[in-house]
Structures are given as C-alpha cells and as structure tokens.
Amino acid sequence: MERExxxxxxxxxxxxxxxxxxLGNIWRFPYVTGTNGGAIFILIYLAAILFIGYPILVSEMTLGRKTEKNPIGAFKKMASNTPWPIVGALGVLSGFVILSYYSVVAGWGMSYIFKSLNFTAESNFPQIFSAHISSFTEPIIWHGIFMFLTIAVIGAGVVNGIQKLVKILMPILFGIIFLLIIRSVTLDGAAAGLSFYLKPDFSAITFQTFTDAISQAFFTLSLGMGVMITYGSYLSEKESINESAAFVLVFDTLVALLAGFAIFPAVFAFGLDPASGPGLTFITLPAVFTQMPFGSFFSLIFFLLLTIAALTSSISMLEVVVAFLVDEYNWNRKKASYLMGCLIFFVGIPPLLGYSSFSNFNFLGMDVLDTYDWFTNSIFLPTGGILTSIFVGHIWGSKNSIEEANKNSSFHIGSIYSLLLKYIVPAAVLFIMLFNIYQTIS
Incomplete structure (x- = not known):
C-alpha cells in the first residue's frame, strides 16, 4: 500500500x-501566564520555545521523514534489535492516554458553546461548571461527540481528512481570535490587562516560572508523543524541515500570545483575578462575557475557538496510534481509526467520572484526570523528549539529522543545533522533570 x-x-x-x-494555547497558556506574573513568564517561555522546543521539533521531523514510519517503526528502522523502539512505543502510549482525557476537557468546551447562550450576569458560574463535570450523562455524551469527530477525520486519511480539515479550521481559528481581541482591548479598563501582559515584572521571577515555562513549551508543541515523527513521515523531501518547523513554532506561539490578548484585558477590565488557575476558562471568562455588550455571541465564539483548537490537536494524537497499526500491521485505516478511537473513549471514562462516581479517588492529592495528566506530562513526554534527543544527537548522529533537515532549506542549522540537542536539551528537560516529580511527591 502506497504511503500518503x-x-x-x-x-x-x-x-x-x-x-x-x-487546549495548551487557549486553555492552559493564559492561566499559567496569569499565575506566573504575566509578561516575565512570556519572555522565559519564548526562550524555552526557541532553545528547547525548536531542536526537539526538528529532530522528530527529521527522524520521521528519514524513515517514513510511525514512532515505533522509525526507531525500529534506525536501530533494529535494540531497546530503542521502546521510546517510540512510549510516544504512542502518550498520545493514546493524553487523547483519552484531552477529549473529556474538549467535551466540556464544546458543551459551553451551547451553555453560553443562556448565561446571564446573575449566573453562578462555579456552580454551573461543578454541576456539569459532576453529572454522569452530559460529560459522557460530549466526550463521545468529540471523539467521534476525531475518528471521522482520521478515518478519511492524511490528505482527505487531516489536510482538508486544517485548511478550513485554521483560518477560522485566527478569524475568531482576532475578533475576540478587538472586543477585549476596546473595553474600558483594558489597559491594566495589557500592562500586566506586556510589561515584565522581574521581581515576579521564581524557580517555578522557569519550570512552568519549559513544561508549557513541551506541552504546547506536542513534543515527546510521536506526533511530529508521524507527521514528518508524510513530508516530501522537496520540502524544508527547518522552515516548516519554524513556521509551526511561530504559528503555535502566535496563537498562545493572541489568546492572552483576548483574555487578560477583559479579565482586568472587570476586576477579576488573572491568577485564577484552570478555572479561568470555564468560570472566570464566562463571567466576563456576560458583562460585555453582545456577551453571549462572544462567549459562543470563544468556546467554538477552544473546540476547533482542541480538534486540530486531537486528530494528530489519534493519527500517531493509527499510523502505528497501519504501518506495522497493515491494518485498514478506517478499522484502526474506529477501533482505537472507541478504545480511547473508554479509557477516558475514569477521568470523566473523577468528579462524580470516582470523586473519592486520590493519588498524591490528585483526582483521576490530574493523575492521567501528571503521568503523561510530567513523566512520559519529558522522558520521550530526552531519549529522542539522545538518540538523534548521539546514536543516529546530529550530523545526519542536520543533513536531513538542511535539504532544500533556505537557512541551515549546524553546530548550535547539535550542541543544544546533544547536551542542553536533555539536561534541561531532565532537571525540570525531576523537579516536578519531587514537588509532587514531597
């Protein structure tokens, strides 16, 4: 079967x-920025994206294109009869587990597209959110709808599914976010939010600022879960990896920064707390929208934006799992998509019920969803990123990766990329991973 x-x-x-x-850009980035002092966090985050995110991104893309394989197949082809394919398996497992609870949160966002039509200034938003996530039926329905959409896209294929959908959704995403920014920055009192977001306060720097910035850079770029290896495997040799990786970096960072422009001016304009944590999206922002002219409309398009962003990420996670079965076992794409999608849906049930039937669950002070998230984002992804960097930098060799990345490229990478990939990136990510584990268990 010819590869797409x-x-x-x-x-x-x-x-x-x-x-x-x-969700890392629209849901996670604003609240992490808010809890880490605003502008100063952004400066450190941009450095993390450039010096840690970009080298890993390029290394994963080169590994994918060179082998034309899924994550397990890529390591198997480059280092057969060694334990290295386990790194690829860790990536596939990460994508599988992350999608199971990612779909749950995306389902919350999708439900809010319709809930927001009935919000008023008198609505009790903490109670509305709590009632939604602690109910049994509603979250399961929305989790199922979101997973079905993800499965349908992947089942249609790389070109007719993924490529066709993103060409439609990405321009819509940018259109919606610009509309929200215009509304937000023109509110009375928005200047305080812009100042918080753009004026660095160096006294706000803590060690946690650095760890959160590196963790966010890792999370938002889909690193360590085999997505970029898989997507790179469908990339023609005529295209430039260096430029493509740079564009991905720019688009991803741009959307995260634009989300801040849409959120912080509005939060400050109505005197709410920018450091309200994960509840910023589902509790604070709905309260903001009800106080705006045409608030229901802006609330609706914000949660539509959140859903579109979640869908463009979820299809990449399912593609990693499906590509493995198609490449290694010659499964039919539709069969692999629907079977794995349904299995992921069921694995997502425990975190979904973590606020109702499984509310007594406790692992190091975390509920089920946070436990899934902690294992994947604090252990699986960093481990995958560290080992991929070591493999590409030392086993396959950074010279070979550089040669692959520089093909048909208008700008070339070289010794700085090699130094970062072989030494700086693994050391920095390992340090952050161990620090986060220590913080959680201590």
Missing amino acids: NWTSKLGFILAAAGSAIG
Whole structure:
C-alpha cells in the first residue's frame, strides 16, 4: 500500500501547527501566564520555545521523514534489535492516554458553546461548571461527540481528512481570535490587562516560572508523543524541515500570545483575578462575557475557538496510534481509526467520572484526570523528549539529522543545533522533570 504524503508545504505546516495549537494555547497558556506574573513568564517561555522546543521539533521531523514510519517503526528502522523502539512505543502510549482525557476537557468546551447562550450576569458560574463535570450523562455524551469527530477525520486519511480539515479550521481559528481581541482591548479598563501582559515584572521571577515555562513549551508543541515523527513521515523531501518547523513554532506561539490578548484585558477590565488557575476558562471568562455588550455571541465564539483548537490537536494524537497499526500491521485505516478511537473513549471514562462516581479517588492529592495528566506530562513526554534527543544527537548522529533537515532549506542549522540537542536539551528537560516529580511527591 502506497504511503500518503502531504500534497503541499502549506498542508503540512497547517496540520503540524494545528497539532501544536490546542487546549495548551487557549486553555492552559493564559492561566499559567496569569499565575506566573504575566509578561516575565512570556519572555522565559519564548526562550524555552526557541532553545528547547525548536531542536526537539526538528529532530522528530527529521527522524520521521528519514524513515517514513510511525514512532515505533522509525526507531525500529534506525536501530533494529535494540531497546530503542521502546521510546517510540512510549510516544504512542502518550498520545493514546493524553487523547483519552484531552477529549473529556474538549467535551466540556464544546458543551459551553451551547451553555453560553443562556448565561446571564446573575449566573453562578462555579456552580454551573461543578454541576456539569459532576453529572454522569452530559460529560459522557460530549466526550463521545468529540471523539467521534476525531475518528471521522482520521478515518478519511492524511490528505482527505487531516489536510482538508486544517485548511478550513485554521483560518477560522485566527478569524475568531482576532475578533475576540478587538472586543477585549476596546473595553474600558483594558489597559491594566495589557500592562500586566506586556510589561515584565522581574521581581515576579521564581524557580517555578522557569519550570512552568519549559513544561508549557513541551506541552504546547506536542513534543515527546510521536506526533511530529508521524507527521514528518508524510513530508516530501522537496520540502524544508527547518522552515516548516519554524513556521509551526511561530504559528503555535502566535496563537498562545493572541489568546492572552483576548483574555487578560477583559479579565482586568472587570476586576477579576488573572491568577485564577484552570478555572479561568470555564468560570472566570464566562463571567466576563456576560458583562460585555453582545456577551453571549462572544462567549459562543470563544468556546467554538477552544473546540476547533482542541480538534486540530486531537486528530494528530489519534493519527500517531493509527499510523502505528497501519504501518506495522497493515491494518485498514478506517478499522484502526474506529477501533482505537472507541478504545480511547473508554479509557477516558475514569477521568470523566473523577468528579462524580470516582470523586473519592486520590493519588498524591490528585483526582483521576490530574493523575492521567501528571503521568503523561510530567513523566512520559519529558522522558520521550530526552531519549529522542539522545538518540538523534548521539546514536543516529546530529550530523545526519542536520543533513536531513538542511535539504532544500533556505537557512541551515549546524553546530548550535547539535550542541543544544546533544547536551542542553536533555539536561534541561531532565532537571525540570525531576523537579516536578519531587514537588509532587514531597
């Protein structure tokens, strides 16, 4: 069976950027920024994206294109009869587990598209959110709808499914976010939010600022879970990896920064707390929207934005799992998509019930969803990123990766990339991983 390829450079960039742009940008980035002092966090985050995110992104793309395989197949082809394919298996497992609870949170966002139509200034938003996530039926229905959409796209294929969808959704995503920014920055009192977001306060720097910035950079770029290896495997040799990776980095960072422009001016304009944590999206922002002219409309399009961003990421996670079965076991794509999608749906039931039937569950002070998230984002992804960097930098060799990345590229990478990939990236990510584990268990 002939392997599919992206039919254009734009198709690949939009798909890879769509994978990177997700809940991490619209849901996670604003509240992490808010709890870490605003502008100063952004400066450190940008450094993390450039010096840690970019080298790993390039290394994963080169590994994928060189082998034309899924994560397990890629390591198997480059280092057969060694334990290295386990790194690829860890990536596939990470994508599988992350999608199971990612779909749950995306389902919350999708439900809010419709809930927001009935919000008023008198609505009790903490109670509304709590009632939704602690009910049994509603979250399961929305989790199921979101997973079905993800399965349908992947079942249609790389070109007819992923590429066709992102070419439609990505422009819509940017259109919605610009509309929200215009509304937010024109509110009375928005200047305080812009100041918080743009004016660095160096006294706000803590060690946690650095760990959160590196963790966010890792999470938002879909690194360590085999997505960029898989997407890179469909990339033609005529295209430039260096430029494509740079575009993905720019698009992903741009959406995260734009989300801040849409959120912080509005939060400050109505005197609410920018450091309200994960509840910023489902509790604080709905309260903000009800106080705006045409608030229901802006609330609806915000949660539509959240859903679109989540969908462009979820399809990349399912593609990793499906590509493995198609490549290694010659499964039919539709069969692999529907079977794995249904299995992931069921694995997502425990975190979904963590606020109702399984509310007594406790692991190191975390509920079921946070436990899934902690294992994947604090252990699986960093481990995958560290080992991939070591493999590409030392086993396959950074010279070979550089040669692959520089093909048909208008700008070349070299010794700085090699130094970062072989030494700086593994050391920094390992340090952050151990620090996060220590913080959780201590």
